[in-house]
Amino acid sequence: MQKRVFIIHGWGGKPNSGWLAWLKKELSSKGFKVYAPEMPEKEYPKIKAWVNHLKKIVGKPDKDTYFVGHSIGCQAIMRYLEKLPSKAKVGGAVFIAGWFTLKGLEPEEIPIIKSWLETPINLKKVRQKARKFIALFSDNDPYVPLKDSKIFKSGLGVKIIIEHNKGHYIENKTKKIPVVLKELIKIAKR
Secondary structure, X not given: OOOEEEEEOOOOOOOOOHHHHHHHHHHHHOOOEEXXXXXXXXXXXXXXXXXXXXHHHHOOOOOOEEEEEEOHHHXXXXXXXXXXXXXXXXXXXXXXXXXXXXXXXXXXXXXXXHHHHHOOOOHHHHHHOEEEEEEEEEXXXXXXXXXXXXXXXXXXXXXXXXXXXXXXOOOOOOOXXXXXXXXXXXXXXX
């Protein structure tokens, strides 16, 4: 069975730019079937639309299904996993600049993101849906407080990686994230 990876961009992101395009190319060259879909209404993301879109493009998830999410893409992946049937299980997920709280938002951004911040995620259910989770954070992310890494650690049992001076890993500024490629290949071998 061919291993599949779904790379989910962040709020307003472009699925074929910067590190997302680089990661897709690298994983494809290593035999993965890689999908980097454009998420619906990416400037005004809605939980239901993003989760339903994931459900549609993934089809039947299995142990050879993996996810990489950036920022709100991590939220979408967790919410998708939370809704899977009880027996369904995926291989794993790598979260890049994932969050449960945010800082540094402009006043006009708050209404757009409010439901994502206020709608709880059942992390116990999410944890049961994947064999392995990894979460990557930057020590100078202007939006994601580093304390959110503790929620990922306690709630999902993730392996936490903190990088120095990487900001929010914005696609058009970050061209490669080698640690993501390395960690994803590692969890896919198990």
